Amino acid sequence: MxxxxxxxxxxxxxxxxxxxxxxxxxxxxxxxxxxxxxxxxxxxxxARAKTSSGPLFQQGVKMDALVIFCRQAYSLIKAGVPLMRAIKGLAQSSNDKPLKAALDSVAAELSNGRPMSSAMRDFPQVFSDLFVSLVQLGENTGRLDDAMLQLSEYYEQEMETRRRIKSALRYPSFVLAVIVAAMAFLNVKVIPQFAGMFAKFGSDLPLPTKILMTTSNFFVDFWWLLVISSVCLLAGWHAWKNTDEGRVKWDSFKLRIPLIGSLVNRALMSRFSRTFALMLRAGVPLNTALHMAGEALDNRFLALEVEKMKTAIESGMNLSSVTADSKLFTPLVHQMIQVGEETGQIDNLLLEASDFYDREVDYDLKTLSARMEPILLMIVAGMVLILALGIFLPMWNMLDLIRGG
Known part of the structure; x- marks a missing residue:
């Protein structure tokens, strides 16, 4: 049993x-x-036995579809619509295939007397542990509508943060892609034309020109090797990243990337504070709330740091002491947690900490493109300098030979 x-x-x-x-x-x-x-x-x-009835590669649900579902579920439940009828109606109106399939199954389980949170737990690719736990608490307290409202607000904030990060990185990514494409085009089409012209004169070429010619010849003659190497490196990196050690190191490296790392770190800390506050407000035990907030980070390195905090709390330390030792939070946030622990309002002050991180992330995102422009200009200037030295130096030498000849 x-x-x-x-x-x-x-x-x-x-x-x-x-x-x-x-x-x-x-x-x-x-x-x-x-x-x-x-x-x-x-x-x-x-351990629950895994079923093999699903597809080999299961697709996750889109966050905007999840937000719409939570909003509509909140409205229907608050209006007094029976739960099974509400879930069936939401399944029929959903345009997201994974969510629609999951809701159909949940509705069938509800008709068999199974709790909704238990039925949702069968679809971890659609409903996260945080989602299921809040639904379960809503069922037990009779406030399922409030649970769905909290989930909708949580996912709306997550979706907005991701949208802002993608928007801020779109311009730098486009510029870098154009630079790479221009370098490939110059090495394959432009530089070989100059190489043929320089070869006719038979003059000694300067070092920058020799480097350009060698690089261009490699691009033209061994392009297939570059393609195979790139595919192998990408596959190897992906396989390494999926290992436990690789994921921890990669997630740790992402937090140390210049300009972007601190922004990602604060965005994740905002998510952690918001999730942690949400779980505490719902009455989840402190150690369980810490564990679930760490899992919601989607960063294995930070999740392990949160697990250390959980272990320290289980050993008898209070939350403020643990946050001070973890070095994950800024002094301001640590003070908020300390005051919240003294006043019994940790959840409210954690939400204040989340808002504080959100404001910092919003400011950094607005200035990210401006801060990255000098770096991009230096890359472009370096490329132009190499091309100028490699192409114009031998042309000047040839002009000198013609004038002296």
Whole structure:
């Protein structure tokens, strides 16, 4: 019989954690509810067998579709529409195929008496652990509409942050792509024409010209080797990045990229603070909220740092001491957490910390293109300088030979 670990709140307000055996998840929920306690979280302690009925490569749901679903679900539930009817209607109106398939299955499970959060847990590629946990808490407290509203606001903020980052990086990425294309075109089409002209004069070529000619010949004669090497390097990098060690190192490197690394770090800290506050406000235990907030970061390096914080809290340290030792947060945010711990308003002050990070990210995004322009200009100037030295120096030498001849 499966074993389930649960966290619940007794009628006297005391929070308990224990393990229970039940034939199914719904039976475990019923047994805990029968004891008079309010269930806060429930997870199976044995690994769940993976089904092979789905496709080999499962597609995730688009975030904007998830936002629309949460908004519509909030409106329907708040208006008093029965849950199963609401989910069926949302499944029919959804244009996102993964979300539509998941909602159809959830509606079928609801008709069989299964809780919605339990049915959603079968689709981790659509509904994250954070999503399922908030839905479960909404079911247990009778405030499912508030849970859907909180989720919609959370994903709307995430979508807006991603949109702003992509918008800020679009111009630098375009310029770099044009530079790479121009270099390839010059090496394949332009420089060989000058090489033929220089060869007719038979004069000794300067070093920059020799370097340009060698590079151009390599591009023309061994382009296939460049293509194969690029594909192999990309495949090898992708395979390494998917390993545990590779993902930690790559996620750590992303936070140290000049200009962009600090921006990404603050955006992730905003997400962590917002998720952590959301879970605490919903009544999730502190260590569980830390774990789920770390998983929501989508950065393995930071997630491991959050796990260290979780371990320290479980060993008896308070949250403010842990955040001070972790060095993930700015002193201002650490002070907010410290004050929140003293006043019992950690969730509110964490949301203030998230807003603080969002304002910093917004300012950095507005000035990112301006700060990157000097670097791009230096790259373009370096390319022009190399071409000028490689092409015009031998032409000047040839003019000198013609005048002296």
């Amino acid at each position: 499966p074993r389930y670990r649960y966290t619940a709140r007794k009628p006297n307000g005391k929070r308990i954690s224990a393990v229970i055996e039940a034939a199914s998840e719904s039976d475990a929920i019923a047994n805990v509810s029968a004891s008079g306690a309010v269930l806060l979280s429930l997870e199976i302690t044995q």
